Amino acid sequence: MVFVYTGKGRRQAQKDDALPEQKKCAKQACAIQWCLAKRDHKEHLCQNYIDEWKDCCEKARAAA
Numbered sequence: 001m002v003f004v005y006t007g008k009g010r011r012q013a014q015k016d017d018a019l020p021e022q023k024k025c026a027k028q029a030c031a032i033q034w035c036l037a038k039r040d041h042k043e044h045l046c047q048n049y050i051d052e053w054k055d056c057c058e059k060a061r062a063a064a
Helices: 021-022 026-038 042-063
Strands: none
Touching: 021 026, 021 042, 026 042
16 A cells, blocks of 8 residues: 655655545555654554544445
Protein backbone atom coordinates (compact mmCIF):
# COMPACT_ATOMS: atom_id res chain seq x y z
CA MET A 1 0.00 0.00 0.00
CA VAL A 2 1.36 3.39 -0.96
CA PHE A 3 0.90 6.23 1.49
CA VAL A 4 0.94 9.92 0.71
CA TYR A 5 3.30 11.07 3.45
CA THR A 6 6.96 10.74 2.44
CA GLY A 7 8.64 12.15 5.55
CA LYS A 8 10.27 15.43 6.52
CA GLY A 9 7.15 17.40 5.56
CA ARG A 10 7.24 16.33 1.90
CA ARG A 11 4.06 15.05 0.32
CA GLN A 12 3.30 13.53 -3.03
CA ALA A 13 0.16 14.06 -5.03
CA GLN A 14 -2.30 11.20 -4.84
CA LYS A 15 -2.57 9.14 -7.98
CA ASP A 16 -5.89 9.30 -9.81
CA ASP A 17 -6.10 5.49 -9.93
CA ALA A 18 -5.62 5.05 -6.17
CA LEU A 19 -8.01 2.74 -4.35
CA PRO A 20 -11.04 4.43 -2.72
CA GLU A 21 -9.77 3.62 0.77
CA GLN A 22 -6.42 5.19 -0.06
CA LYS A 23 -8.12 8.38 -1.18
CA LYS A 24 -10.59 8.60 1.69
CA CYS A 25 -8.23 7.46 4.46
CA ALA A 26 -5.06 9.34 3.54
CA LYS A 27 -5.35 11.54 6.63
CA GLN A 28 -5.34 8.48 8.91
CA ALA A 29 -2.46 6.89 6.99
CA CYS A 30 -0.39 10.04 7.39
CA ALA A 31 -1.18 10.08 11.11
CA ILE A 32 0.11 6.51 11.44
CA GLN A 33 3.36 7.34 9.68
CA TRP A 34 3.83 10.50 11.72
CA CYS A 35 3.20 8.62 14.97
CA LEU A 36 5.59 5.80 14.05
CA ALA A 37 8.30 8.28 13.10
CA LYS A 38 7.92 10.12 16.41
CA ARG A 39 7.84 6.95 18.52
CA ASP A 40 10.78 5.03 17.06
CA HIS A 41 8.53 2.76 14.96
CA LYS A 42 6.91 1.10 17.97
CA GLU A 43 3.59 -0.01 16.57
CA HIS A 44 1.89 -0.59 19.92
CA LEU A 45 2.28 3.11 20.79
CA CYS A 46 0.31 4.09 17.66
CA GLN A 47 -2.42 1.48 17.86
CA ASN A 48 -5.22 4.04 18.15
CA TYR A 49 -4.19 5.62 14.81
CA ILE A 50 -4.00 2.18 13.22
CA ASP A 51 -7.47 1.29 14.47
CA GLU A 52 -8.89 4.56 13.10
CA TRP A 53 -7.31 3.82 9.71
CA LYS A 54 -8.71 0.27 9.66
CA ASP A 55 -12.19 1.58 10.50
CA CYS A 56 -11.93 4.17 7.75
CA CYS A 57 -10.84 1.53 5.21
CA GLU A 58 -13.73 -0.75 6.15
CA LYS A 59 -16.23 2.10 5.74
CA ALA A 60 -14.70 3.10 2.38
CA ARG A 61 -14.87 -0.49 1.07
CA ALA A 62 -18.47 -0.86 2.25
CA ALA A 63 -19.46 2.37 0.51
CA ALA A 64 -17.86 1.33 -2.80
